[in-house]
Amino acid sequence: xxxGPLYEQLQVYLVTAAFLLAVGIYGLIRRRTLIGMLISGExxxxxxxxxxxxxxxxxxxxxxxxxxxxxxxxxLAAAEVAIALSIIIAVYRGYRSIKTKELSELSG
Amino acid sequence: MNSxxxxxxxxxxxFILCLAATAAGALIAVLSSRLIRSVCGLAVCAxxxxxxxxxxxxxxxxxxxxxxxxxAVCVTIVFAIMLAEPDEPANDEKxxxxxxxxxxxxxxxxxxxWGLRRLDARANWPVPETVSQSGSIKAIGLSLLTTYSLAxxxxxLVLLVAIIGALAIARTGRGRx
Numbered sequence: 117x118x119x120g121p122l123y124e125q126l127q128v129y130l131v132t133a134a135f136l137l138a139v140g141i142y143g144l145i146r147r148r149t150l151i152g153m154l155i156s157g158e159x160x161x162x163x164x165x166x167x168x169x170x171x172x173x174x175x176x177x178x179x180x181x182x183x184x185x186x187x188x189x190x191x192l193a194a195a196e197v198a199i200a201l202s203i204i205i206a207v208y209r210g211y212r213s214i215k216t217k218e219l220s221e222l223s224g
Numbered sequence: 225m226n227s228x229x230x231x232x233x234x235x236x237x238x239f240i241l242c243l244a245a246t247a248a249g250a251l252i253a254v255l256s257s258r259l260i261r262s263v264c265g266l267a268v269c270a271x272x273x274x275x276x277x278x279x280x281x282x283x284x285x286x287x288x289x290x291x292x293x294x295x296a297v298c299v300t301i302v303f304a305i306m307l308a309e310p311d312e313p314a315n316d317e318k319x320x321x322x323x324x325x326x327x328x329x330x331x332x333x334x335x336x337x338w339g340l341r342r343l344d345a346r347a348n349w350p351v352p353e354t355v356s357q358s359g360s361i362k363a364i365g366l367s368l369l370t371t372y373s374l375a376x377x378x379x380x381l382v383l384l385v386a387i388i389g390a391l392a393i394a395r396t397g398r399g400r401x
């Protein structure tokens with residue numbers, strides 16, 4: 117596997133996907149607004165898609181399977197963004213804020 | 225075989241550019257304090273990913289990545305940012321706790337990286353001798369409407385429900401504020 121040009125090696129794609137996942141989790145922990153956490157979640161989706169595509173390209177005989185799967189991941193991500201943003205807008209109407217620390221009814 | 229000089233070098237340079245765009249876009253998306261900039265980072269990351277999909281021999285997914293992520297997701301998030309005017313609040317944590325949690329996080333990340341490295345060194349990814357079906361757009365369309373037709377219909381249903389649900393959630397209470 118460790119032969120050929122850089123773009124023909126599975127490991128390069130896997131490391132990139134792992135980096136995207138790590139950055140996404142870091143953002144999910146660090147961000148203090150709902151929209152920032154949503155963006156980090158999109159990065160995690162992208163990492164999963166890249167992993168699927170890399171394995172599909174290098175280890176699967178039927179090349180269409182992974183592409184169909186990643187297409188479905190994209191569709192689910194789009195649906196998730198639509199729902200999450202409408203919830204964020206509704207929360208902003210109620211609380212006048214989308215900072216995660218201020219979104220609490222009870223104090224404690 | 226190629227008459228154009230230094231083709232390999234140019235292709236590798238474009239690949240590294242795609243990798244750099246993905247990594248830099250992800251870092252901008254996470255680290256910038258203004259949310260509008262992190263949306264732009266997400267768009268840059270999507271462009272880099274589209275390039276990587278192209279290198280993985282799937283121009284269809286590359287175009288869909290740009291169409292969906294840059295064209296739909298980023299634009300929708302920009303609208304939400306304009307409606308909700310969020311800005312990252314100032315950091316009010318104690319530095320001692322940050323150092324503690326940072327140390328724990330770095331240790332966990334190092335452990336996971338080490339484990340994955342060992343796994344990768346031991347694993348022997350099987351390379352198929354023959355490719356039974358090419359990843360052309362025609363093949364994708366055929367398998368979408370034959371093998372995966374149920375999943376195809378289900379995802380259209382999911383998208384329909386998502387649209388109706390988003391409308392129902394965001395519609396109420398315009399005058400209630």
